[in-house]
Amino acid sequence: MVEQSSEVHISGPHEPAVTMNGIGPTETETERKLADALAGVVSAECVPVESHFFDDLGANSLVMAQFCARVRRIPDLPSPSMRDIYRHPTIRSLATALAPAAPGPQEHAVSQAVSVPRIPPEPVAHTSRLVHFLCGTAQLLAFLVYSLVSGFITAAGYEWIADGVGVFDTYLRSLAFGGGGFIAMCMFPVVAKWLLIGRWKPTEFPVWGLSYLRFWLVKVLLHANPMVFLVGTPLYVLYLRVLGARIGKGVTILSRSVPVCTDLLTIGAGTLIRKDSFFLGYRAHAGRIQTGRVTLGRDVFIGEKTVLDIDTSMGDGAQLGHTSALHRGQAVPDGRHWHGSPAEPTHIDYLRVAPAKVGTGRRTWYGLLTMAQLIFLYVPLAIGGVYMFFTEVPALRERLDPETVVLSRSQLITDALTVSLGLFCAFVVGGLLALYAVPRLLGLIVRPDRTYPLYGVHYTLHRVSARLTNIKFFAWLFGDSSYIVHYLRGVGYDLSRVEQTGSNFGTEMAHETPLLVTVGTGTMVADGLSVVNADYSSTSFRLSRVTIGPHNFLGNNIAYPVGGRTGDNCLLATKVMIPLDGEIREGVGLLGSPSFEIPRSVERDSRFDHLRSGDTLRDRLAAKNRYNLRSMALMLFARWLHTFGLTLLALATVDLYGVLGDVVIALYLALTLALSTAYYILLERCLLRFRRLGPELCSIYDRKFWEIERLWKVPSHWLNIFNGTPFKCLVWRLMGVRVGSRVFDDGCYVTDRTLAVIGDECTLNAGTKIQCHSQEDGTFKSDSSTLGAGSTLGVAAHVHYGVTLGAGSVLAPDSFLLKGEEVPPNTHWGGNPAVDMPEPGRPVGGTGLTVPAADVTAATVS
DSSP: OOOOGGGSOOOOTTSOSSOOOSSSSOOOHHHHHHHHHHHHHTTOSOOOTTSOTTTTSOOOHHHHHHHHHHHHTSTTSOOOOHHHHHHSOSHHHHHHHHSOOOOOHHHHHHHHHHOOOOOOOOOOOOOOHHHHHHHHHHHHHHHHHHHHHHHHHHHHHHHHHHTOOHHHHHHHHHHHHHHHHHHHHHHHHHHHHHHHTSSOOSOEEETTSHHHHHHHHHHHHHHHSGGGGGTTSHHHHHHHHHTTOEEOTTOEEOOOOOOSOGGGEEEOTTOEEOSSOBOOSEEEETTEEEEOOEEEOTTOEEOSSOEEOSSEEEOTTOEEOSSOEEOTTOEEOTTOEEETTTTEEEOOOOOOSOOOOOOHHHHHHHHHHHHHHIIIIIHHHHHHHHHHHHHHSHHHHHHHOTTSOOOOHHHHHHHHHHHHHHHHHHHHHHHHHHHHHHHHHHHTTSOTTOEEESSSHHHHHHHHHHHHHTOHHHHHHHSSSTHHHHHHHHHTOBOOSOOOOSOSBOSOEEESOGGGEEEOTTOEEOTTEEEEOEEEOSSEEEEOOEEEOTTOEEOSSOEEETTOOBOSSOEEOTTOOOOOSSSOBOSOEEETTTTEEEOSOOGGGGTTGGGSSHHHHHHHHHHHHHHHHHHHHHHHHHHHHHHHHHHHHHHHHHHHHHHHTHHHHHHHHHHHHHHHHHHHHHHHHHHTTTOOOOOEEEETTSHHHHHHHHHHTSOOGGGGGGTTSHHHHHHHHHTTOEEOTTOEESSOEESSGGGEEEOTTOEEOTTOEEOOEEEETTEEEEOOEEEOTTOEEOTTOEEOTTOEEOTTOEEOTTOEEOTTOEEOTTOEEETTTTEEOOOTTOBOTTTOOBOOTHHHHHHHOO
């Protein structure tokens, strides 16, 4: 969707393309060419060199991104970035800023010494269709074998527990079977890792080959084992040590992102890694898996929503702020504080809570107590509870009784309806009651603004509250509607006086505690907000209130920490780093990491403001509420229908158990995955009426937007099961994504499936996102995004709408590619916002030279 010049105020037809005011420096050739390029983008005959891009010309970020792309195609012009555009918002100031300064003799010598030729990214490692097919076949067989073995063990365990006499005997048998199963599931990935891999070493190998198959098996087993639920406890750190990681004493890890290449991970004593951080020890790049070291010294701090690429390091006492990334080859010196993507030096101290006395003894007893609770309480109750459920529910007890004849089909459906409806209603009603009651009760014990030691009663209660109130089901149900306000107030949010818009909050919200979140009136929040209202050290934590000002708009995937320096009427762009220093920002927009100021809004984004007040708003909002209520009812029915289908399959499986034996139990897991996948694909395609979405520019009170909101509610969490397999792209294709052959997808998420185009042999890393839409205040915009053949998206990279990545291009980890950008083929871009950036530490072919890591930071602040 190309935005034309109807919004841009232009000069008369007889005025020159570059308008001079008669004073100051004379017109330059650079100014003339820049003005001609901008005039071509906005379909104007002339553009004044002193006119402000946004205030005077009425341009917006999409128009200026197209301008930057056009300038990059002119060989003798310097290449501007969107950061340059916002910092120098006139043709004259931009030309002055982009003009190379004359270096002194010493600077000239240094520039000659470090100057290296620009080389394209590494070529894609091509894979034959046969190898791709064989790898997928082997992965499918591995899954089926795992399902069969799990089914046989489950059936045998049930029969053994059923032979118990009395409640105590049943408990002991459940304890033995459940505890043994838990330990076996935890240790099996360890054994598999040492047998299949041995010790991880820095290397690379093509995807879909034999080496990759071994890598994938270990990765999947690590992600599927129950030790992931113990993240944040000393047991998880011990588990990583068993897998080969070198981890010192007193390390606290809160991130659920499991490192795979553990032998390449070194973490010094007293280090803290906060949640939503990636430190995998590997990356997928140009059709290859590359492994490398991640080295953290003593007392290091890693903030939330961070990425540590391979071959990165941090010295003793170093800090990496929230929403930041270390790109390959970057190293933070001892005691230095860095932030940004890619990271650069800062003076901000992100460690904001005093340490507490937490020694080895306290960590040991907490770990032992946690394990004892699991083995002797939670696991036996879960196993025994399932057994009691099977024996007490008549629909199940009759089918498990070997003397019962095969029941009729009508009775099977009736029983499935009864069981599924009972379970579903109990979950919804019981879950809401627990969400409204438990946080408030626990909040009486864990008080704000008090420092508590880790691994104690207060820490345990805080973890219980955080896990319970971050259940995604209810935010998914109520989000993108007026009813999310009532839900958030119910769990504890302080929302002041709400100005209802019908889209005040999205469907994905996270927090440490809901009782200490204040959101001002008139504020709208998109998906992916994480309210960081708890400060941690490696030994202590403290809860504090986070306040988001009124009349703000928050984009996607933002971490808002305690002490954020934003006030009233701010636009916080997608993946922005919230500033923690300086004056409180008001009436501005913030973009990037580190963030810089941009205009709060432009003419294009206010064209629908007449729909946001008076009788028009009341009528449109009422219509939207009715539509959203129907969407919620439809999605609840769809989720229950899925539950009913799985219950029906389970009852049929139990019915056939006496005839076919353990095989039918073993096949249940595989059938569940296949049917669930087919069901949700069909549901999404039916909502689309088997058509494709087109580019949109409309109000949130337009019915077309409501239909898209309904589409976003189709569950998609099951997609992660297919990560790293050829089946992921098959599923994407069935869901409407135009995806090429032999694409490697290690965990990408596509929001608007039918608007995305992914070329042959693209490489998509874990945590990446292709978002083909944007919502700013009351305006919704969408357009297609295209990834050329062989392009690579780094870990946690975010691609916005209306962009094009050329063939063979690379987007670095944690980068944000702004709407409308055009990445030339065979180039390496990175940063937030993304700019043309050579990868640091990579040798230049045949010269022995490397691109210094400092050049990466320089590229982002140019």
